[in-house]
Amino acid sequence: MSKPIDLSVNFAGLKLQTPLVLLSGCVGFGEEYTRIEGFSNADVGAVILKGTTLEPRMGNAPHRVYETPAGMLNAIGLQNPGTRYVIDEVLPRLPHHETQFWANANGSSLEEYAEVAAMFDDSPVTAIEINISCPNVKEGGVHFGNDPCMAAKVVAAMRARTSKPLITKLSPNNADIAETARLCIEAGTDGLSVINTLVGMAVDVENRKPVIGNISGGLSGPCVKPVALWKIHQTRAVADKHGVPILGQGGLTTPQDALEFAITGARALGLGTGLFYDPLLCKKVLAGLEDYLSRHEMDSFEQLVGSLKV
């Protein structure tokens, strides 16, 4: 009998039971997909909770989502009940024995990011993902993530307030993702999520209005996958030197996509829009990984990570 294939991964000091990570903003506050028969938290290494700010936010007016060719736009507007509520009311109810739950921290100032980090430090989340693609209210609304130095300041501000692993979510809308990655690593990030959505829009021609209530939205789905792979490849050049792992995300909707992400250098594999296409995608991706590893005589997923021949 052949040796069982080990799909677990070490990621930013954490042991994930599988490389699959359910992405922030796609899975509510952690337990929505278990409504579906056949979905199991045991299939995923971590679930990243919906983006959370210090105070509650209502979010954007509808429409918030719209299908586009090979993808979709979304502009939810960080609807969330605030960090205190998440810690007091949401986290105690989650099945932490089934999988890990990570927070996704957001802020409109360095102080807010730091405070959110400090509050989640004393909670059962095992890691904190940082959404640096938030407007910096004090600097005229420029997104923190668009300026590599500002992105690093967010990481440093949070690093000072938590000992939990920090995973910084990098924007593809930034000219030099490798430089942002380098500065964020120096500021103390333990992992990198690559990539966040691309900014786009759609037009309702009958009414001559933007379809999305917020005008612009984040573009995700298969149409962004080639961008994600390229950005992972660029980021890896920096990340590997420091032993910082990459959570690859952006249009992963098939088992084949998962292989491409892993080979390019993603140690963890993020599922977002792919779940909307197929809510039972996790089992199919895991089966696809096992089949591939077996055919290529590898006994662990980690052997595949970053095996790209250039």
Next chain:
Amino acid sequence: MNSNRNTIFEEQASVVAHIHHPGAQSILRLLAPKTAKSAKPGQFVHIRVSDALPLRRPISIMLTNPEKGTIDLLYKHIGEGTKQLSERKVGEVLPMLGPIGTPFDVSDTSKRYVLIGGGVGVPPIIFTADALAGKADVVVFAGSEVEFPFALKPSTFILPGITGNTTLTIASLEERNIPCRLASNAGLYGCYEGHVPSLARDYLLALSDEERSRCVLLSCGPHPMLHAVAKLGRELGVPAQLSLEEFMACAIGGCAGCVVKTIEDGQEKYRRVCVDGPVFAAELLPEFS
């Protein structure tokens, strides 16, 4: 832990029948046994209409047949999704999630449920009427600006406040002893000439105060119609439940993409149409109050 675990099923639903009607309307029968067995009136399914449009489309359930394992959907070809759905043939398989959503609250069988549906909002009304037949007092008012995609026949029920040429009903409802009348602005024979909320208003005004106080309005249809139903409820002091729709991505509560504004305890909130709705009490919805 989520108390809603394992309540929604992913089914590979095969097309059993697909009948097209005038006015770009179609009735689709799918083999989806788990959904057929557990669906409640007001719930919907989320269907992948074609490989070219992998994001699924939400469609209300019109009828279920738990014994045969089928569900019926009525939809109008409006957007790209429903146009592509209309091209699906018998035998094709459509990945489908269902049943989804908070159904109409019809738990109090001492009430009289006044069901008001318009256009593609008629299906959940049919499902609700069918489920309540013989269990609670029900009356149906349905409106359409194109030919109804159902067999119609003269009604044998006399309804207070309904006069003149408003004679026709939906045959399947008549067979289940559910009184019903129809409305249209398109000059359809046997239908009340006007909007369906006006027809329902004539009926409600003709009831005694005691009868009216037992009534609950359940409604689904285009926004102007829902506005009129909500206004009618306020005017006559009758509570109303409205079924809404919105663009959806996940349809299971994960993305918060499909929201509607509510006011609860004086506070504005956005609620998810997919799992917090699609049915909401009208008084929670500032857009309709």
